[in-house]
Amino acid sequence: MTSVVATNQTILVVGGGISGMTAALEAAETGKRVVLVERNPWLGGRTAQLYRYFPKMCHPTCGLEINLRRLKANPNIQVLTLAEVTGISGTKGDYTVTVKLTPRYVNERCTACGECAKAVSTEIPDAFNYNLGRIKAAYLPHSMAYPMRYVIDKSIIGTPEAEAARAACKYGAIDLDQQEEVISLKAGAIVWATGWKPYDAEKITPYRYGEFPNVITNVEFERLADPHGPTGGRILRPSDGREAKNIAFIQCAGSRDENHLRHCSRFCCMASLKQTHYVQEKYGDEAKSTIYYIDIRAIDRFEDFYAKVKANPNVTFIKSKVARISQDKEMNPICWGVNTEGYKRYSNTHDLVVLAVGMEPEVKGVDIPAEVMSDSSGFIMADPANAGIFGAGCATNALDVNRAVQSATAAALRAIQVVNKLARAEA
Amino acid sequence: MSNANQAMAARYKNNFLKEIEEQAEMGEWVKMCMQCGVCSGSCPTHFHPGWEHPPQEIFMMIRAGKREEVLTSPSMWMCTSCYNCYVRCPRKLPITHIMHGIAEYAYRLGLAPKMQPTLHLSQTFWRNCTKTGRVNEVRLTQSLYFKDGFMAGIKKGLEMKDVALGLIKAKRLNILEALGFGHKCKDQQGIQKMLAKARELEAKRKNRQVTA
Numbered sequence: 001m002t003s004v005v006a007t008n009q010t011i012l013v014v015g016g017g018i019s020g021m022t023a024a025l026e027a028a029e030t031g032k033r034v035v036l037v038e039r040n041p042w043l044g045g046r047t048a049q050l051y052r053y054f055p056k057m058c059h060p061t062c063g064l065e066i067n068l069r070r071l072k073a074n075p076n077i078q079v080l081t082l083a084e085v086t087g088i089s090g091t092k093g094d095y096t097v098t099v100k101l102t103p104r105y106v107n108e109r110c111t112a113c114g115e116c117a118k119a120v121s122t123e124i125p126d127a128f129n130y131n132l133g134r135i136k137a138a139y140l141p142h143s144m145a146y147p148m149r150y151v152i153d154k155s156i157i158g159t160p161e162a163e164a165a166r167a168a169c170k171y172g173a174i175d176l177d178q179q180e181e182v183i184s185l186k187a188g189a190i191v192w193a194t195g196w197k198p199y200d201a202e203k204i205t206p207y208r209y210g211e212f213p214n215v216i217t218n219v220e221f222e223r224l225a226d227p228h229g230p231t232g233g234r235i236l237r238p239s240d241g242r243e244a245k246n247i248a249f250i251q252c253a254g255s256r257d258e259n260h261l262r263h264c265s266r267f268c269c270m271a272s273l274k275q276t277h278y279v280q281e282k283y284g285d286e287a288k289s290t291i292y293y294i295d296i297r298a299i300d301r302f303e304d305f306y307a308k309v310k311a312n313p314n315v316t317f318i319k320s321k322v323a324r325i326s327q328d329k330e331m332n333p334i335c336w337g338v339n340t341e342g343y344k345r346y347s348n349t350h351d352l353v354v355l356a357v358g359m360e361p362e363v364k365g366v367d368i369p370a371e372v373m374s375d376s377s378g379f380i381m382a383d384p385a386n387a388g389i390f391g392a393g394c395a396t397n398a399l400d401v402n403r404a405v406q407s408a409t410a411a412a413l414r415a416i417q418v419v420n421k422l423a424r425a426e427a
Numbered sequence: 428m429s430n431a432n433q434a435m436a437a438r439y440k441n442n443f444l445k446e447i448e449e450q451a452e453m454g455e456w457v458k459m460c461m462q463c464g465v466c467s468g469s470c471p472t473h474f475h476p477g478w479e480h481p482p483q484e485i486f487m488m489i490r491a492g493k494r495e496e497v498l499t500s501p502s503m504w505m506c507t508s509c510y511n512c513y514v515r516c517p518r519k520l521p522i523t524h525i526m527h528g529i530a531e532y533a534y535r536l537g538l539a540p541k542m543q544p545t546l547h548l549s550q551t552f553w554r555n556c557t558k559t560g561r562v563n564e565v566r567l568t569q570s571l572y573f574k575d576g577f578m579a580g581i582k583k584g585l586e587m588k589d590v591a592l593g594l595i596k597a598k599r600l601n602i603l604e605a606l607g608f609g610h611k612c613k614d615q616q617g618i619q620k621m622l623a624k625a626r627e628l629e630a631k632r633k634n635r636q637v638t639a
Contacts, residue, residue: 206469206515252463252517256461256517257517258516258517258518258519259514259515259517259519260517294461294462294463319464320463320464320468321463321464321465321468321517322468323464323465323467323468323469323515324468324469336468337464337465337467337468338464338467338468338481338483339464340462340463340464340483343467343480343481343483343484345467345468
């Protein structure tokens with residue numbers, strides 16, 4: 001049985017991505033008691049799945065490492081992975097929360113030696129790499145996973161494979177008898193930081209994502225460019241494994257569209273500009289990038305970044321939203337449309353098309369088990385009706401990492417205020 | 428310049444966008460266009476001859492005040508009403524209806540291109556159909572075939588001869604319609620009254636004078 005120490009002066013943070021980790025750390029570093037709940041078996045969220053950040057082009061693992069160090073050094077935070085909130089009752093300052101814990105089948109004795117994975121042959125889709133590859137059913141989610149522990153996928157539980165994994169473990173870390181459990185804990189305030197998901201590109205039917213292998217999404221492209229990704233950092237076409245050297249980026253794939261996401265997702269322009277750097281970095285002058293856009297939204301200090309990409313002769317900008325994509329015999333995607341600058345029709349053949357899909361709030365359509373107000377896109381709004389529940393990061397708006405961290409810090413402060421008020425009343 | 432055209436040009440001096448918004452059906456949507464180009468790219472006409480300006484360009488020309496060029500353009504008349512642009516527009520502009528609205532407005536001002544095939548068909552069909560309440564198919568086809576002259580009409584007629592004979596055989600076409608016989612509505616006067624009333628109501632709704 002998992003034990004959690006929590007009172008009504010505890011802050012519960014739901015979601016362990018960059019926003020949730022930030023909110024949890026900021027609150028814990030002021031001395032508050034925090035419980036951090038994460039659905040995945042690891043922390044870091046979608047930020048950990050990026051190859052590089054804009055605008056400084058540094059690696060997210062760096063920021064992640066700093067946060068993990070703060071986390072390990074702080075006794076005020078308790079992290080629950082493979083955990084989902086199923087119910088919230090009570091009022092601001094006195095919530096009771098039920099959390100469902102899914103078994104990992106691996107306990108804290110794990111040293112991440114990897115012997116269990118060697119003993120297992122069943123493969124499952126690699127969720128960390130957006131299912132671009134397959135991994136063993138006993139796996140370490142990624143090289144910087146926290147907690148640094150293997151996971152046994154539930155698909156092999158009850159099979160001889162699971163027994164083989166247990167037998168291979170020298171440390172007695174595999175516990176196949178673990179059961180799903182539901183625990184109940186107290187909290188004074190709740191920070192809801194469940195983040196975002198990439199918009200389902202299959203819904204944008206004229207782009208034929210899911211049907212044409214060489215039409216991929218921007219989040220998948222991040223994994224292709226990452227040396228820890230399924231291709232070892234080589235940008236290869238999914239259809240034939242050939243190097244992709246003529247790459248199209250289609251902006252507003254789903255965003256700013258009343259038929260899909262009505263909001264501007266804000267990060268995709270910068271993400272595509274950043275991704276042209278990957279192409280340049282891998283292939284130099286051999287490769288060309290083409291960005292199809294309605295307008296580039298690189299505001300504020302990002303303007304410089306945009307100006308530099310624009311000056312690169314290997315990057316072409318076409319002011320037009322692609323109307324549809326077809327495919328030739330070699331499975332090269334062809335973009336069709338009309339260029340707004342001159343109103344000329346085009347049909348351009350590329351090696352690979354990257355759809356800059358937008359952000360859909362993870363909370364959209366999900367019944368948060370409490371009264372929480374959301375806007376027409378499904379993002380959590382700041383509203384007095386939310387009482388002691390505060391949205392943070394991409395659960396509240398389409399934000400880049402930088403702004404998600406700012407939002408999370410603000411949410412932490414609001415939660416701290418609730419808890420402080422209680423502490424004063426009881427003193 | 429027709430009187431109606433002069434009056435409107437004077438009334439909306441230098442503000443063509445406002446003119447379209449107030450006078451053309453669905454014109455109030457024009458300002459919502461964000462120039463993404465999905466409508467033009469989705470248009471099945473592929474800019475055949477006569478399709479000079481795709482919808483997004485028409486909308487931009489309206490904003491730029493290119494009154495003569497827009498209203499005399501054959502582009503709006505080339506719309507096949509496939510509704511591809513309508514369903515794909517990211518801002519949900521009823522593009523098909525806007526194109527029809529602008530076309531109708533240009534016609535009302537007498538600026539629509541003469542003998543434009545779509546316009547010609549609409550007019551011929553309307554007159555033909557409203558006269559007796561039923562379409563006189565023989566006369567409708569005749570007027571369409573002979574639109575570009577006598578010889579062109581004969582040629583077209585011979586091309587379609589087999590289809591026509593098949594239709595007659597299957598009793599889908601009554602050749603006597605050529606002489607004014609064939610199907611008609613019982614209460615022809617009633618139909619005229621209905622149409623007159625509809626025109627009156629429409630004019631009232633739009634606060635305009637009754638047009639024929």
